[in-house]
Amino acid sequence: MAKIIVEVMLKPEILDPQGQAVGNALPRLGFTFATSVRQGKRFEIEMVGEPTDAQMADIHKAAETLLSNPVIETYLIKVEN
């Protein structure tokens, strides 16, 4: 059984007020290591067997039509066994 990981992030030029709010909260808690925080989404999709080339193509299609909005977001796909 394979697990498909799809990570979706706002493009760098898109304002991320949620990430900024987290970034502002860190130093208040004494965590001073961060210079910037961006917040994104992670999807874990389970499937039977290893994805075929055709299925990988479908996964990319799903990532760019539903899981992300290419106008404001980018996505990254990883396969875990």
Added chain:
Amino acid sequence: MKIGVVTFPGSLDDRDALRAVEMAGGQGVSLWHGSDNLKEVQAVILPGGFSYGDYLRCGAIARFAPIMSSIIIAAEHGFPVLGVCNGFQVLAEAHLLPGALTRNHELHFLCKDQPLRIENNSTMWTSGFQKNQEVVIPLKNGEGSYQCDDATLNILESEGRVVARYLGQDPNGSRNLIAGITNERGNVVGLMPHPEHAVETLTGPSEDGLPFFTSILHQLVGR
């Protein structure tokens, strides 16, 4: 004149939109998200609310509802569509309008009477306004910050496709204070503020929203 209003699971303002259509003198027709039947309406309003719980992204799941497949094809052939708030988000996700609506820059859900300037009165939904008319219409959303790339912004501005702009203090971080835009043809309009909540002074801050509904009726009669 029949104007359809789509109800998605989680739509909130469909009844107010139907009522606004009736107050403007039209016949409001309720449309269901799960059917692709437009019931011979001559224009469609996508109302505000939280379609499909706004899970994933606002409007992202509603955009694939059966009714949307009919609306997208019709809109590409000039069929008039107005998207208000969540409806605007659905139109952006459906790529009928450019750009996207993102989280308000101060992260707050806003609910206020918002001053606006109607800058484009040549669309099917705004022809009843004076150019640059200043109006007050309720704004209520958590994700109303209009974002697009520089090239898109330049096209919208140079082609006069900014329909409405926020006046006064920036409410949500939208690029160039954009509150509403139209497509090239002027048949599809997306608007974050809610004109259906400003059609009579008993329940709204003004009657400034009414021209959106009378405009489309006049346009359809004149066809």
